[in-house]
Amino acid sequence: MAGGSGRPLTAGVRAERGRLLVSIAQLTPALAYFALFYVGPLLVLVYISFLTFRNFQFVEPLSFNNYANVVTSETFRVLFSRTVLLSLLSAVLAIAIAYPFTYIITFVFPGRSRSLYFLILVALFGGYLVRIYAWRTILGVEGVINGTLMTLGVIEEPIREILNGPFAVVVSMVNFLVPLAVLPIYAAMQNVSPGVIEAARDLGSSRLQVTRRVILPLVLPGVLVAFAFCFIAAAGDFAIPALLGGVESPFIGNQIQFQIGQTSNWPLAAAMATTLIALVVLIVAGVALVARRVIR
Amino acid sequence: MTAAAASANVASAARPRRRPRVRNVGPRAFLVLLILFLFAPLFVVVLFSFNATASLSFPIPGFSLRWYDKVLDDREVVAALGRSAIAAFITGIAGGAIGILAALGIQGLPPRWKGAVQTVVLIPIATPALLLGIGIAIYFNRLGIKPPRLPMAIAGHVLLALPFVLLTMTAALERFRFSLLEAARDLGASRARAFWTITFPLVLPAVLGAALLAAAVSIDEFIIAFFNTGSDGTLPLVIYSRIRRVIDPGLNALATILLVATTLLAVLAARTTTARR
Numbered sequence: 001m002a003g004g005s006g007r008p009l010t011a012g013v014r015a016e017r018g019r020l021l022v023s024i025a026q027l028t029p030a031l032a033y034f035a036l037f038y039v040g041p042l043l044v045l046v047y048i049s050f051l052t053f054r055n056f057q058f059v060e061p062l063s064f065n066n067y068a069n070v071v072t073s074e075t076f077r078v079l080f081s082r083t084v085l086l087s088l089l090s091a092v093l094a095i096a097i098a099y100p101f102t103y104i105i106t107f108v109f110p111g112r113s114r115s116l117y118f119l120i121l122v123a124l125f126g127g128y129l130v131r132i133y134a135w136r137t138i139l140g141v142e143g144v145i146n147g148t149l150m151t152l153g154v155i156e157e158p159i160r161e162i163l164n165g166p167f168a169v170v171v172s173m174v175n176f177l178v179p180l181a182v183l184p185i186y187a188a189m190q191n192v193s194p195g196v197i198e199a200a201r202d203l204g205s206s207r208l209q210v211t212r213r214v215i216l217p218l219v220l221p222g223v224l225v226a227f228a229f230c231f232i233a234a235a236g237d238f239a240i241p242a243l244l245g246g247v248e249s250p251f252i253g254n255q256i257q258f259q260i261g262q263t264s265n266w267p268l269a270a271a272m273a274t275t276l277i278a279l280v281v282l283i284v285a286g287v288a289l290v291a292r293r294v295i296r
Numbered sequence: 297m298t299a300a301a302a303s304a305n306v307a308s309a310a311r312p313r314r315r316p317r318v319r320n321v322g323p324r325a326f327l328v329l330l331i332l333f334l335f336a337p338l339f340v341v342v343l344f345s346f347n348a349t350a351s352l353s354f355p356i357p358g359f360s361l362r363w364y365d366k367v368l369d370d371r372e373v374v375a376a377l378g379r380s381a382i383a384a385f386i387t388g389i390a391g392g393a394i395g396i397l398a399a400l401g402i403q404g405l406p407p408r409w410k411g412a413v414q415t416v417v418l419i420p421i422a423t424p425a426l427l428l429g430i431g432i433a434i435y436f437n438r439l440g441i442k443p444p445r446l447p448m449a450i451a452g453h454v455l456l457a458l459p460f461v462l463l464t465m466t467a468a469l470e471r472f473r474f475s476l477l478e479a480a481r482d483l484g485a486s487r488a489r490a491f492w493t494i495t496f497p498l499v500l501p502a503v504l505g506a507a508l509l510a511a512a513v514s515i516d517e518f519i520i521a522f523f524n525t526g527s528d529g530t531l532p533l534v535i536y537s538r539i540r541r542v543i544d545p546g547l548n549a550l551a552t553i554l555l556v557a558t559t560l561l562a563v564l565a566a567r568t569t570t571a572r573r
Contacts, residue, residue, distance in 0.1 A: 019404050020404070020405070020406070022401075022404060023400075023401040023402070023403075023404035023405050024401065025401070026397045026398060026400050026401030026404070027397070027398050027401035027402070027413070029393075029394045029397055029398070030394050030395070030397065030398035030401075030417070030458065030462075033394055033454070033455070033458070034455075034458075037432065037435075037451050037452070037454070037455050038419070038420060038423075038428070038455055040435055041428065041431030041432045041434070041435035042423075042427065042431050044431065044434055044435045044438050045427065045430065045431040045434060045435075048434055048438075097330065100326060101326070101327070101330055104323040104326060104327060105327075108320060108323045109320075109323070109327075116327065118566050118567075119331065119334075119335075120334075121562065121566040122559060122562045122563055122566060123334045123335065124562075125509070125512040125513065125516060125558060125559075125561070125562035125565070125566075126338070126512075126516065126555060126558045126559040126562050127338055127516060127551075127554065127555045127558055127559070128516050128517075128518055128532070129516075129518050129532040129535050129536060129551075129554070130338060130341060130535070130551045130552075130554055130555045130558075131337060131338065132539075133341065133535060133539055133547065133551050134337035134338055134340055134341045134551070135337055136539060137337075137340060137341060137344065137548070138337060138340055144340055144344075175333060175334065175337065178330070178333075178334065179334070228422055229421060229422060232422055232423070232424055233424070233425075235424065236424020236425060236426040236427065236519075237424075237426070237519075238426060238519070239518060239519065239522075239536065243536075243539055243540070253424075253426050256426060256430070257522075260430060260523070266430075266434055269430060270430070270434070273424075273426060273427050273430060276424070276426075276427075277423070277424065277427055280424070
C-alpha cells in the first residue's frame, strides 16, 4: 500500500479507520458485557478462593489453605479422578458418534445433510434437564425398562444396577454431548472437498487410509474443539451425576454444590472450581498437543 | 390405470432402486439408531405425560390429560413458568441486541483480528456453567446486590447465549451482499437511509433467529439458574427439585411443557437462521 499517489490513499486509509472505529463501537456493548459478567465474576471467584472461611464468613488473610485442602484431601482426589475419567470417556464416545454422523451427512447423504443437521441443532437446544429426567424414567427401578421387562415376565425383580452408577452417567452424558460435538466437527468437515477423497480413493487408498491421511488432518481442529466443548461440559456438570449416578459416582461438581448449599463454604468451593478449570485446561491442551503430533 | 398395472409399475420402479439402497445400509442404520438415541428418551417422557395411570411401564393402558390439569393447577409451576418466560424474553432481546451489534462489528474488522475475536467470543461456551453460575452468584453478593435473584440468572443466560448468537449471526452476515450497501451509498443514500432500506431488512431474519436461539438457551438453562435463583426458580429448577421425590407422573407433563417450549424456540431459530442461503 505504501508509496501510492497521495490523496486517494489517505481517503482510503481514513475510510478504513472510520470503519474500524464503527466496528469497535459496535463491539463495545458485547465487550463491556463480557467484562462485567464474565471476567468480573471469575476474578471474584478466584479472589474468594484465597479467603478463609470462619464462622460462616469469608475473611482475609489470603492464603493457599483452601488449595492445600483440595490437593491433599483423599476424598477430593477420588472425586477429581472420577470426574476426569468419566468426562474423558463421555467426550471420546460423543466424538466417536458425532464424527461418523458428520461424515455420513456430509458425504454419503449430502442431499439430506441440511435437515439432519437441523435435527441435531434442535437436539442441542432442546431439553437438558428433560433428557436427564427421561433417562431416569427409562433406567429407574420403577422405570420403563424394568417395568416393561417385569410386565413381560422376563424378570421378577427390578434390576437396580442400571440406574445409579457410572453406566447411567456416561450414557446420558453422551446423549447430551453428541449434538455439541457435531457442531464444530460439521463446520470443519465442510472444508473437505469430496474431490480430494475421490482422488485419494482413485489412487488406491483404503477407506481407513483416506480417513487417517486425508480427512482427519483436515478436520482435526474441529474435532479438538468438539473434545474441548464436550470434556468441559461434562467435567463441570453436577445434575447428571446427582440424578443418575446414585451415591457411588458423584463428580467434583456435586461436592462444590454441597460446599455451597450445605456448609456455605464458598472459599473452598471456589478453590475446587478453580482447580477444576485449571485441570481441565491442562488436559485439553495436552490432548491437543498429542493429537497434533499423532495426526498429520 | 388399473390396480394391477399400478402395482406392476411400482414393482418395476422399485427394482432398479434396490441396489443403491442396499449399498448404504450401514450409514442408514447408523443414522436411524442415532436419531433414536437422541430423541427416543424425550419421546418416552412425552408419551407417559398422556398416560391415564401413574405407572411407568409399557403397554400404556390409556391416555388422558389429567397430569396436565394437575400441573397447571399447581401454583409453584405456574410461577416458575412465568419466571422462565420472563428470563427467556429478556435473554432473547438483550442477547439479540448485543449480539447483532457485535456481529456487525466483527464483520467490519480487518481479517487478522476477525479470527481472534471470533475465537474469544466462544469462551463462555468453553467455560463450565458451574463456574459461571457460582461466579455470578458470589459476584453479585460481593457487590451487595440481594434478591430478586432472577436478574442474576438472566445475566448469566445472556452470557451463555451470546456465543451462539454470534456464531449464527456472523455465519449469516458472511452470506449477505454488503456491496448493495456500498451501491446505495454511491448512489447518494444517506448512511441512515442505507441502513434502514438495505442492512436492516437483510439482517432482520437472522436477528430474529438469533434472539429466538438466545431465548431457547435461557429456557433450557439449569446450572446458572440453580446457583442464582434459589427458591424463586425457573421451570428446570422445579423439575430438578421434584425428580428426587417419589415417582410423580405430573413430572412427565411438566417436562413435556418445558420440552415443547425449548424445541419450539429451537426449531424456529434453526429455521430462520438456516433457511436461506
